[in-house]
Amino acid sequence: MxxxxxxxxxxxxxxxxxxxxxxxxxxxxxxxxxxxxxxxEIDDLLHSSVKPAEAPAGTAPADLDHLLANALAQAPGKVPHFLIWDRDEPGTIWVSVGPTIDANPVNNLLIRMDTHTGTYLDSPDVTGRFTYIMLKLHTDxxxxxxxxxxxxxxxxxxxxxxxxxxxxxxxxxxxxxxxxxxxxxxxxxxxxxxxxxxxxxxxxxxxxxxxxxxxNTWADLVLKMWQFGQLAEMTAQYKDRPVASKLTSLNAAVEVARHAVPGMTPSFVAFPGTLFSSKSHYAVFLHGDTPLTSRLLKPALIDAEAGTLTDSRDMPWYMSTLYISQPLHFGDYGGMPLKIxxxxxxxxxxxxxxxxxxxxxxxxxxxxxxxxxxxxxxxxxxxxxxx
Amino acid sequence: MVARRSLTQIFAAPLVIAIVSTVGLISALVGDGWWDAVSWAALGLPVLLYLLFICRRRPN
Incomplete structure (x- = not known):
């Protein structure tokens, strides 16, 4: 041989x-x-959802504190974890709420809100959906x-x-x-x-x-790495404080973040005490506007009691790698023909x-x-x- | 059947297709419009070639 x-x-x-x-x-x-x-497309076909009100281009978005209060009125006793601008439907903002701030966000209730009027749309239970079952089988x-x-x-x-x-x-x-x-x-x-x-x-x-x-299977671990690495570094001076209790205006915090990172658009806000933030900060994550930079998030940390900017840095390479690997896995970055x-x-x-x-x-x-x-x-x- | 082929002959076409596919994977990330179209064509190529080779009725 x-x-x-x-x-x-x-x-x-x-x-x-x-x-x-x-x-x-x-x-x-x-x-x-x-x-x-x-x-x-499958969700749209199988499940009806309340449409946000028609808003002509240039309509000012609703005050976020007002929107948040309306959302929480729908979920008594729950606390907000995240506020998420819908990527595909600009008229919609999601508020993700859980029983306590340290509860596992996987089981959170998602509340859909109208971006422009700040009113409640619906809060679909996605866990029974066909796509949810496929997603769970596919991921874990x-x-x-x-x-x-x-x-x-x-x-x-x-x-x-x-x-x-x-x-x-x-x-x-x-x-x-x-x-x-x-x-x-x-x-x-x-x-x-x-x-x-x-x-x-x-x-x-x-x-x-x-x-x-x-x-993507390492996402949870990579996020932990960021939390204990860059995020801990950025918020070192706050390390021994308890979870912020009296929060300043969310709307003002997002405005401060927009100002600190010009040219980028808010993608989501993580409330103090969640996985994506410290105990003392609103973490406002912003994205760019090209197909590539829209996937790369940059956090601006706003002191949730003082309402001032603490720090804003580009994500480390391992977070960027994770964010870029997502579209390349999902195939959702080139319209319907690419999906086909x-x-x-x-x-x-x-x-x-x-x-x-x-x-x-x-x-x-x-x-x-x-x-x-x-x-x-x-x-x-x-x-x-x-x- | 053809005569024994060299590694270069065997891997020339696959290499070109892999490069084209990679261009397709990246281009839709870079921009919209034409960039997307490049991506559809480049990644559609392997599918098209597959159908072409399977459907043609020519003895090898």
Missing amino acids: TATTKSLRRWGAVHKWTSLICTLFMLLLCITGLPLIFHD MFAGLPGKLFLGLMGILFCVAIISGIVVYAPSMRKLRFGAYRAQRTRVVRWLDVHNLAGILLVAWTLVVGFTGVI VWALLDILTIFILVTGVYLWMRRRRAGVSQERAIANAAAIDKPALTS
Whole structure:
């Protein structure tokens, strides 16, 4: 056996095992991910929501303190965690409220408010929705952080499977033209061609979507890192204070933030004591206006008792990486045509997974080891396999 | 069947497609309008090629 054959067999073994371990979960991710590409459209179709009042361009937004009071009137006994400007629907602001300030925001109630009148629209319970169930299956399989990190690990295996797949693509194509599809041959040959063709065509996309997905599974940890790193640094002088109790005007705080970071638009406000802020600050997160900078958030920390600016800095590289990896995973940054292309690529990925499992089963049944079949492309042409 | 191919021959087309896909992945992040259109075309290319190769009826 030559050194090349030996090395190819090793790559073949890597491709086989990494693929086998992650395939079932990758199938789950591809299938649940497909409707998630269109989650806005599906929600609009399945669920009615109260429309915000028509507001001609240039209408001044409502006073945020007034809006917040109206929202809290709908949720007696609850405290606000976040105030979020809707990215896609400028007429809507969401107020996220929880039972206490340190409660897990995952279980928060979301209240939709009218940006211009400051009045209550509705507070949909999203947890029963089809898209919510798909999202939970896709992100953590209803298993919380361990579920997330587990899927991240599967994503890493998927990336290794792709890279080893590129290596074993070579011996498979020694005697074939690029794009060869032997339509007249038996299913095992045809499906091998489908697997090779779709696999190699999608390499860049599957690697990027796979790896950005892995990064997203680390979001909770990356946020903690920021909290104990840059955020702690920015608010060091406040470290021993209790959670701010008598809060200054929210509207004024947002105005101070706008002034401190000219040219950027508020994206959301984190109230004092939440994950995204210190105990003493309104953290106003602002975004830019190009497709790229609209994803990059910059916090301005406003002392929630004095109403003055404490600090505003660009996010560290790991937060920026997380923010940029989100659109690259979701495919939501190029309008409906990009979403459709994303869905087609997702379907082709399902083909790659299914044909891969089929090839493994056939070779097992035929008694040809996968490593040998991969290392020696001719194995696929042996009569035992073409029956 | 064709004669035994070299690694360069095997990986030339995949490399070009990977580069085009990467351009597509980035361009819609950079801007709107034409930038989006570049992205649709570049990422649509692998799908189109897949259909083309599977549907053509020509012996290899």
